[in-house]
Amino acid sequence: MRADGIDVISFGAGEPDFNTPKPICDAAIEAIETGFTKYTPSAGIKELKEAICGKLSRENGLTYSPDQIVVSCGAKHSIYNAIQMLVDPGDEVILIAPYWMTYADQVLLAGGVPKVVYTSAANGFEPELDQIKAAITDRTKAILLNSPSNPSGGVISDDVLAGISELAQRHDFWVIADEIYERLVYGVTPKSFATFGAQDRTITVGGCSKSYAMTGWRIGFAACPLPVAKAMSNFQDQVTSNPNSIAQKGAVVAFNLPASTVEDMRVEFEARRDLIVRLLTDIPGVSILPPKGAFYAFPDISAHLRPGESDLDLAAELLEKAHVAVVPGSVFEGPGHIRLSYATSRKNIEEGVRRIKDALSHR
Ligand SMILES: Cc1ncc(COP(=O)(O)O)c(C=O)c1O
Incomplete structure (x- = not known):
């Protein structure tokens, strides 16, 4: 039209x-000019994984080592890798509706079955623990959480996160916590899901697309238990190899920038x-x-x-x-x-x- x-x-x-903040752009330009334009390790350069670990420790209170970080071509790619590695045909993945439509399609691409828990404005677009309990079966492989949420803008409260953490441990399922919008919050300071005690079964997904206005750079990450990180890294190695080398250099600067930027x-x-x-x-x-x-x-x-x-x-x-x-x-x-x-x-x-x-x- x-x-x-x-x-x-x-x-x-x-x-x-x-626009992407200038120091990030400068680092990428320098990467081009100094010939940092070759393949890198598939899961990302050590410098970037260290910057992500530093950010997770500083801002999220989470301790990860660089070998637990897999850098991918955007958070979307990180979630795809995680689902491909965790979900077998017939496995169920709990989704909280309204949800970013990519989740359901990625579960289907792995042969999984989305199990939808519906929320509404009346309860702040927050799931009730009883709804989640009712959705758990012996085929439940994972739950996908997105807080703050696209599309509702809802933020899941600490109590509900703690309850989901307890359920994941009791019923032995994985949690993919998509925290891509963590910086864009208004009057609330949400905590990372993995701080509630289930870090050993959580894939924390983040990136710089939304926080640093870097959607076109295509850098996201997953922070996860080592065996999952290894599997995701091997998988990515055969599918895309490394995320863009130049963008990785920009992302190093992004994850080291103070939130005030x-x-x-x-x-x-x-x-x-x-x-x-x-x-x-x-x-x-x-x-x-x-x-x-x-x-x-x-x-x-x-x-x-x-x-x-x-x-x-x-x-x-x-x-x-x-x-x-x-x-x-x-x-x-x-x-x-x-x-x-x-x-x-x-x-x-x-x-x-x-x-x-x-x-x-x-x-
Ligand atoms: C909830 C959610 N997760 C992940 C992404 C993807 O982010 P990225 O650009 O890092 O792939 C988006 C993009 O719209 C999103 O809304």
Whole structure:
């Protein structure tokens, strides 16, 4: 539509609209200029693994040795490697809905079976322990946690994390903790899942895509028990070899930077979150739980759906008639909602939500 000259406002972006901080870019340029452009060890250079261990110790209170770290081409790749190594055909993996759709597809790619636990705004998009208990069977191989969450912006409380940690140990399953949005939090300071006592069965996944505005660099990591790290590293060795050498040099700088370097970005996201929540709350028939993390608003628009209509229909209509792009909640197993990324300017947020309000008032 944009190519046809239509002024579309997009709330679709899954990435910060900021530039990568300069010291990171400088390190990558230096890597090119000094010829650091060859293969590296498959699981990443030692310097980067050490920087990740330093970050995990400093910021997350977790002790890992460099041989427990596998650096991959983004956190998505880390999660894929972990699922491929842990999940056998027929194994069940518990997912907390609404979830990032990649999880379900990656479980299916391994021949696994997603077991979905549903949450809603009413309980802060947080699973109840009883729901998780009810989903556990003798085929449960793992649970996938994502806090702060894409798409809901929910953050799982310490009590629930501690309960899941206890369940994982009691029922002998793995936990893949996707903490990619850990730095983008508003008024809360979530703890890493592995600090709750199940580090020996946890794959902690992180990266620099969201925290340092480095989505295109493709660097993510998994921190895990040594046998899992070895398996993931061997697997990656036969699939992609090392992540990009130049990006690894940039990531070394990123993981050594103090959190204050990207504080301006977090503060701006918080202001946009406040803005979009205020504007969406102002639309009759739309309700939203203020997100505590990431950069997504996930309002409930079900009151605007006519009989037989879904959020997919509404999202299509918003695009066609209001020229606003949103992601329908159903793709995240969150029907009746739409996802709006506020990784866009305040001006776009104001104009985009105005268009949505206008379109909904004329239905
Ligand atoms: C929940 C979640 N995990 C992981 C990723 C992927 O991050 P990366 O760019 O490091 O692969 C995303 C990207 O949108 C995400 O939303």
